[in-house]
Amino acid sequence: MSSSSVIVVGAGVFGSSAALELRKRGHEVVLLDPGPIPHILASSTDISKVLRMDYGADQFYMELMEAAFERWDAWNGSWGVPLIHRTGMLMLAAGPMVPGGFEHDSLKLLQKRGHRPEHFSAELLTERFPAWNVQEYPEGYLNPLDGWAESGEVVARLISQGKTLGVEVRGGVAFASTLDEGARVVGVRTTEGVELKADYVIVAAGSWTPGLLPHLEQFMWAVGQPVFHFRVDDVEAYQPPNFVTWAADISNSGWYGFPALDDGTFKIANHGRGKRQPADAPRTVEADAEGKFRAFFRSALPGLADAPMISNRLCMYCDTWDGDFWIDHDPDRPGLVIATGGSGHGFKFAPMLGPIIADVVEGKSNRFAHRFRWRVRGELKTEYARYS
Numbered sequence: 001m002s003s004s005s006v007i008v009v010g011a012g013v014f015g016s017s018a019a020l021e022l023r024k025r026g027h028e029v030v031l032l033d034p035g036p037i038p039h040i041l042a043s044s045t046d047i048s049k050v051l052r053m054d055y056g057a058d059q060f061y062m063e064l065m066e067a068a069f070e071r072w073d074a075w076n077g078s079w080g081v082p083l084i085h086r087t088g089m090l091m092l093a094a095g096p097m098v099p100g101g102f103e104h105d106s107l108k109l110l111q112k113r114g115h116r117p118e119h120f121s122a123e124l125l126t127e128r129f130p131a132w133n134v135q136e137y138p139e140g141y142l143n144p145l146d147g148w149a150e151s152g153e154v155v156a157r158l159i160s161q162g163k164t165l166g167v168e169v170r171g172g173v174a175f176a177s178t179l180d181e182g183a184r185v186v187g188v189r190t191t192e193g194v195e196l197k198a199d200y201v202i203v204a205a206g207s208w209t210p211g212l213l214p215h216l217e218q219f220m221w222a223v224g225q226p227v228f229h230f231r232v233d234d235v236e237a238y239q240p241p242n243f244v245t246w247a248a249d250i251s252n253s254g255w256y257g258f259p260a261l262d263d264g265t266f267k268i269a270n271h272g273r274g275k276r277q278p279a280d281a282p283r284t285v286e287a288d289a290e291g292k293f294r295a296f297f298r299s300a301l302p303g304l305a306d307a308p309m310i311s312n313r314l315c316m317y318c319d320t321w322d323g324d325f326w327i328d329h330d331p332d333r334p335g336l337v338i339a340t341g342g343s344g345h346g347f348k349f350a351p352m353l354g355p356i357i358a359d360v361v362e363g364k365s366n367r368f369a370h371r372f373r374w375r376v377r378g379e380l381k382t383e384y385a386r387y388s
């Protein structure tokens with residue numbers, strides 16, 4: 001495809017990675033965001049996100065993450081400071097690991113694909129990861145390849161790299177509507193009434209997307225999920241090798257979290273049904289949320305039962321109806337491309353998102369793009385839950 005002009009709406013991880021990749025391919029790219037960039041309320045702007053290849057029996061996402069890790073390592077090497085930390089991830093089960101269970105199926109698929117997860121009995125868990133109550137989680141495995149990313153820092157880095165290569169980043173500019181000529185989208189109108197034209201408009205506004213483009217509301221919606229930061233005193237006890245990125249019976253309970261930072265910050269989150277609300281509604285966690293987090297500590301991580309809370313946050317997912325991302329041309333509005341639907345698990349694929357989105361814009365084949373194509377809402381064969 002010859003060089004085109006592209007407006008990218010939204011500077012989260014979907015938008016910033018798309019802008020960078022399209023610019024690398026020679027396109028003229030303008031990246032818009034209400035800012036300040038990275039936006040404090042963006043899902044991508046956080047201290048950490050899990051990087052894991054464990055997706056139960058779903059080989060597609062494992063393969064996508066295998067490819068992503070190769071690029072993460074290259075990015076990390078080029079940044080001078082490491083922004084991803086491959087601490088390993090402990091996947092704990094609430095009972096014996098059995099076929100059909102998330103931990104069992106993830107472990108088997110990892111082994112089948114030649115990876116070397118370490119399987120843990122209750123006895124071995126107590127020895128190696130003593131903070132955990134093995135009465136609650138008697139079996140699990142460690143995937144040494146997994147870890148976490150300093151997600152807000154990563155997005156800032158992608159934007160700065162984009163700027164260096166010539167992406168025109170416009171903070172303080174918000175998309176209001178598409179600019180149309182017949183069915184074709186030929187640009188955007190901003191909330192200030194300014195009209196900007198381009199060959200392609202990519203809307204990558206995360207949980208704001210269905211509010212900005214209401215015809216998408218049938219496919220995706222914004223859902224708030226609670227995230228808490230607590231303070232730990234004995235930092236070493238909650239850092240590698242004693243304590244690593246973790247998920248505890250994630251497919252049933254939704255609990256997952258991270259090792260403590262050097263300043264004692266301990267981040268934990270729960271992937272549950274969430275609170276369906278518009279992205280711009282007040283972001284308050286439910287009144288009983290702290291109690292639920294403390295109850296989890298009492299049973300699973302008793303040493304943290306009284307850890308002081310530092311802060312909490314309602315972070316917005318852009319959930320699609322089936323939990324797969326949404327990266328495609330709008331079939332009814334040529335010129336418009338949608339790149340969103342992170343559904344609570346999109347960040348880890350950051351290095352793959354730009355190339356997938358750019359291939360879709362350019363009409364090139366991409367071995368991963370089919371899963372994220374435009375699709376009508378249908379029957380779900382399995383309950384959707386992809387767990388951060």
Ligand SMILES: Cc1cc2nc3c(=O)[nH]c(=O)nc-3n(C[C@H](O)[C@H](O)[C@H](O)COP(=O)(O)OP(=O)(O)OC[C@H]3O[C@@H](n4cnc5c(N)ncnc54)[C@H](O)[C@@H]3O)c2cc1C
Binds near residue numbers: 013035050174226
């Ligand atoms: C609690 C929580 C935990 C998560 N944990 C993980 C995890 O551990 N691992 C993982 O892989 N993923 C995780 N995710 C998912 C991941 O964070 C998201 O999939 C990803 O960050 C979404 O990126 P995005 O670019 O689509 O959206 P965002 O990061 O939200 O960016 C959207 C951007 O659009 C901009 N915007 C809004 N309105 C406008 C407008 N009118 N005009 C222009 N721009 C606009 C916003 O300012 C924002 O910068 C988690 C998500 C949440 C909420």
